[in-house]
Amino acid sequence: MTTRGLRVELGGGVILHGVDLTVEAGEWVAIIGPNGAGKSTLLNAVTGLVPATGVASLFGRDVRRMRHRERARVVAMVVQSPVVPPGVTVLDYVLLGRTPYIPRFGRESAADLDVVREVLVRLELRDFADRVLPTLSGGELQRVFLARALAQEARLLLLDEPTSALDIGHQQEVLDLVDTLRRDRGLTVLTTMHDLSIAGAYADRVVLLAGGRVVASGTPPEVITESMIATHYQARVRVVDTEDGPLVVPIRTP
Numbered sequence: 001m002t003t004r005g006l007r008v009e010l011g012g013g014v015i016l017h018g019v020d021l022t023v024e025a026g027e028w029v030a031i032i033g034p035n036g037a038g039k040s041t042l043l044n045a046v047t048g049l050v051p052a053t054g055v056a057s058l059f060g061r062d063v064r065r066m067r068h069r070e071r072a073r074v075v076a077m078v079v080q081s082p083v084v085p086p087g088v089t090v091l092d093y094v095l096l097g098r099t100p101y102i103p104r105f106g107r108e109s110a111a112d113l114d115v116v117r118e119v120l121v122r123l124e125l126r127d128f129a130d131r132v133l134p135t136l137s138g139g140e141l142q143r144v145f146l147a148r149a150l151a152q153e154a155r156l157l158l159l160d161e162p163t164s165a166l167d168i169g170h171q172q173e174v175l176d177l178v179d180t181l182r183r184d185r186g187l188t189v190l191t192t193m194h195d196l197s198i199a200g201a202y203a204d205r206v207v208l209l210a211g212g213r214v215v216a217s218g219t220p221p222e223v224i225t226e227s228m229i230a231t232h233y234q235a236r237v238r239v240v241d242t243e244d245g246p247l248v249v250p251i252r253t254p
């Protein structure tokens with residue numbers, strides 16, 4: 001996945017000022033940055049959901065030249081606050097992830113149902129299959145949104161704050177699952193993340209976005225530093241190097 005000079009204007013303002021970003025096949029890149037930096041906009045521009053100028057290509061193809069169905073087989077995205085349709089069961093919602101494979105006017109195949117069942121098991125959602133979405137807790141819903149994206153079996157997974165509603169156990173479970181899929185199936189992963197320690201623990205590379213510009217890019221220890229965080233988040237933190245990556249600890253103001 002590559003962007004070159006990606007520029008987005010919304011509501012009369014420039015939100016992304018020409019972003020250059022490459023995510024290699026099989027790589028996990030975390031986009032970090034303060035609120036309003038343009039992280040979600042960048043994911044939306046990569047999938048063609050917001051109008052952008054410059055280059056956005058997925059595995060060598062210009063995203064704006066791809067048909068919707070074709071794009072949905074290549075890239076799956078979980079937005080920050082997906083619409084929760086009333087009256088739809090978990091099973092039917094996750095089955096929507098198979099839409100790009102189901103012929104027009106056709107029905108899902110047994111193979112589609114197998115994929116959905118496997119994803120439900122992997123995300124511990126099997127017991128929820130017949131529940132309607134509005135009855136689920138925030139964390140259960142977040143796993144259902146991810147399940148739908150995984151059911152899409154796309155090569156590129158874009159996740160906007162994928163674990164914001166999850167307890168620490170489910171955070172680990174979901175991120176470990178994404179990491180396993182990356183290792184086993186060569187999935188390419190681009191996530192936005194506010195938890196810098198988690199970003200550093202899972203991502204191969206971290207890209208710091210501020211004011212719609214890439215201000216740093218590198219390995220987690222290169223980017224997640226006390227001075228970088230002070231400058232761009234106006235936060236006082238201590239960064240402790242561990243073998244799992246930098247651990248970011250906020251310092252309470254005296």
Ligand SMILES: Nc1ncnc2c1ncn2[C@@H]1O[C@H](COP(=O)(O)OP(=O)(O)OP(=O)(O)O)[C@@H](O)[C@H]1O
Nearest residue numbers: 010011012015033034035036037038039040041042
């Ligand atoms: N449709 C829009 N019209 C006007 N401004 C917009 C629009 N969409 C986003 N913005 C602005 O663009 C900026 C970047 O928003 P974006 O959601 O990409 O930031 P973010 O880095 O994901 O933030 P957060 O960490 O708070 O989720 C924000 O200032 C936001 O208000």
